[in-house]
Amino acid sequence: MGKSQKKRAMRRHNPMRVPDSHLPKGLASAASSSSKNDAILPIIYKMGGPDAAERKWACVAVSNLIQNDPSTRRLLQGKNIVGALITRLSDSEEEVVIEAVGALRNLCIDGGYDICAEMYNKNILTPLTTFVPKISSTISQFLESPKTAPENAQKSAYDFADNVITTLWCLSETSNKALNAINQINPVPFLMSFLASRDKLPVSTVTAAAHCLYVLTDDNYPAISDIRPNVAYTSCLLDIVRLGSGLSNGKGKDTLDERSVALPVLVSGILRNVSPAAVSNIDIDKDIVLPLLQPVISSISLLEISNIVSDLVSNESSEPRIDKLSLDHTPKSDHKTASELELERLESKLRTVQLALQILTGVCATLPDPEPEVTVEDVNGDENENEDAMQSNADDEMILDDPPSADTVTSSFLPVLVQPLLALIHPTPLSFPPVGGLSSHPPTTTAISAIHVGALECLNNIFLSLSTSQNPAVASDKDSGRRIWDEIWSALTVVGTQSGPGQERKQEIWEVGIGVIWGIGSSWKGFLIPDEEQIKLLVQFCDASTDPRFQVKCIGTLECLAQHPESIQMNAIISNYFLSILDSASSPSPAETEPLVQVASALIDIYSDENMPYDVNFRQGKFIDRLASNVEGFKKVVRTIDRRKEGGNDLKRRGDEIRENLVAFIQYRRNLGL
Structure with missing residues (x-):
């Protein structure tokens, strides 16, 4: 048996946000399933035209057209939309450049590896590299003299920075070639400057910088070596996780923003990536990561979110607002309805849980084996008792002795982690797309299914630790073993075994899930x-x-x-x-x-x-x-x-x-x- 390990060849943390694997290969199949064929050629034509307003319109139109629409995204890709947008990054008009970066960022997020690889091969890093010092200079001026620029100009600059940083983050997950090229930019000081000024900047921009740092410090020595010896950097990171949201005042003080929750989660991941030399006298896992992330994974009901999203989608028109993209009234690229904003908030909440699970998977892979006295009688205990345990974990249960005592390991990782993890493995109506089709809201579906996988990976490592301990006390608590065994099988049965295009996530869940039940079977061998x-x-x-x-x-x-x-x-x-x-x-x-x-x-x-x-x-x-x-x-x-x-x-x-x-x-x- 082996604990879950990162796949070095595939660096990307997030799955494709809007998958297209259900579509047959080829542009013809994409054209036959897209209702927007007629809009493609005008966009391509106007993007390279002489009129700056039309070029800007074309860039905005790309973002609108690809929204939750993999067929149209594939059609645009076949018309070299990536190359056309990269060309616009050198446009003489600043507004065109801003919208082109936004469109490329959306393509990165929605399209995943293939589009990111195409961007890298078409040399997107050359113009992006020139933007980094310009962004630093502009934002430094705003911070020093905030009244010298109108609020809309500041917002535009922050959005531009957000889009550039997010694109760099996605590219760095694409391949080691892209990662090495981004290392050459020396991005750590640039990104850390956003975290250092977090109380004066929008939370979205700060969170984008933290996410980029999280990815760059994932088994990437150049970035790790920039942070480890820098006391100012590590102090900044520690302040963020200690304050919880890390956004005590200024423009980012809205604690209702899900990104303010994501920020300390990401920073805990950064600290874990750069440990053990990052901070002395602190055990990152025991003192920071576990107390911070356990409440995050316990904070949501996937079924409730699935139902809310379904209601929102049913009330929202699925047609793109192309008719509103007139040259006289070009919309802002962030123009969204109330339903769209709520859908984004819910997706952000799901992505934060997904990130927490990614980090916890690594923590669970390094859990010490329990001592012989360990018991698991409270694993499936009363719900209120579990909630009480969760409330007190930050004070004592998550602080493990060194070496860990049996009781501490048990109270920390079994009732406090196993119960919320089990709650996250049960499929919802939006967990998977219909066979041969697309989910009614693909971003929610990819996020929820990724959470299922992440929770199972954590459980796999927890039960592996128990099974390798050969602990008679664990084996004797057969009621807990049977309950957990039945719950895992119940969830996997609902997942089903349908295969084919678009159902790849089900196979992944089964592959991880079998590892979990192997660990459970080993822990309670002879009782199941x-x-x-x-x-x-x-x-x-x-x-x-x-x-x-x-x-x-x-x-x-x-x-x-x-x-x-x-x-x-x-x-x-x-x-x-x-x-x-x-x-x-x-x-x-x-x-x-x-x-x-x-x-x-x-x-x-x-x-x-x-x-x-x-x-x-x-x-x-x-x-x-x-x-x-x-x-x-x-x-x-x-x-x-x-x-x-x-x-x-x-x-x-x-x-x-x-x-x-x-x-x-x-x-x-x-x-x-x-």
């Missing part, structure tokens, strides 16, 4: 009553998957279920399935090595105690002979393990160990004479 339908589903997943690690998760979970003493028939089904996999070791097309090693290990563990009631299956099925007939085939498979591949050394070491154990196990069972 196997269900035949669950066994069939795990077998189907294992057979259908081409991912060896996912197959190992399925096998590991089945192994735990096979060890329920009274479930003799289920034990036989699982064991015969394992033996069929082991039989493939000698066939022309053997199973993947890693699942094969897991199967051999599982069979040894299941039948290591001949006094178990289900051991009758081993004797009556003559499993000893089947195991013996596969020893040579298994040895050959282990010998072929390539140490040069990623994880090859560990797999080779484990394969050799299991090979020796298998030979010894066969001899032991033969000596019993049963």
